[in-house]
Amino acid sequence: MYQPEEIRILIVDDEPSILKFLSLGLRNEGYQVMTAEDGLSGVNAAQEFEPHIVILDVMMPGMDGYEVCKLLKDIGNVAIIMLTAKDEVEDRVKGLNLGADDYMSKPFSFQELLARIQARIRNQFPHMMGDVQVGPFRIDDRRKEIRYEQRVLSLSATEYELLKYMVVNHGLVLSKATILDKVWGYDFGGQENIVEVYVRSIREKLEDREHQLIRTIRGAGYRVDLP
Structure with a gap:
């Protein structure tokens, strides 16, 4: 820490x-x-x-x-x-x-x-944190690595930034527009549905089939709920 x-x-x-x-x-x-x-x-x-x-x-x-x-x-x-x-x-x-x-x-x-x-x-x-434990997640920003329950997740660079952003803001509802701004950047010209694609991929890697970790809040966005 x-x-x-x-x-x-x-x-x-x-x-x-x-x-x-x-x-x-x-x-x-x-x-x-x-x-x-x-x-x-x-x-x-x-x-x-x-x-x-x-x-x-x-x-x-x-x-x-x-x-x-x-x-x-x-x-x-x-x-x-x-x-x-x-x-x-x-x-x-x-x-x-x-x-x-x-x-x-x-x-x-x-x-x-x-x-x-x-x-x-x-x-x-x-960069001031080193590696950070957030519930079952350990985020090592220097290595660009996230462990979930001691298992290193195989993440692309964008998946890493997206999951890190959602985990450190756990408990908060994050809209797709906010996620695009914070992860992809203000000048990103793509569509909001790209967030859905990446969230789906991350859920698969987390084996979050029931969406208990990354919850979809209908009409609002996503929220990470930690055990």
């Missing part, structure tokens, strides 16, 4: 109590932490600190979280988890369209935030 002290986390929030609570908790977990109390300070801090993860409040005076998110995504590779007191679908969609990688509504569980941070590290910074 990765060493937390290698991971830099920037917290941008205009509530001092949130900054204190999160910075103390994350430092206790071993992460490097920097804080900023407004959007502009957050952007400046990101340029100096070069964080791997940014925990970003949406509702801030002046430069709000949406604008900060867009600027940070233009700067470089950073995983952004947005925090908001709102729980409206439109707000989430707006943040995700601007490049946010995850979303949490206040109040939230610190343990859930830790889990989401770890998921983002697995997904966006796998």
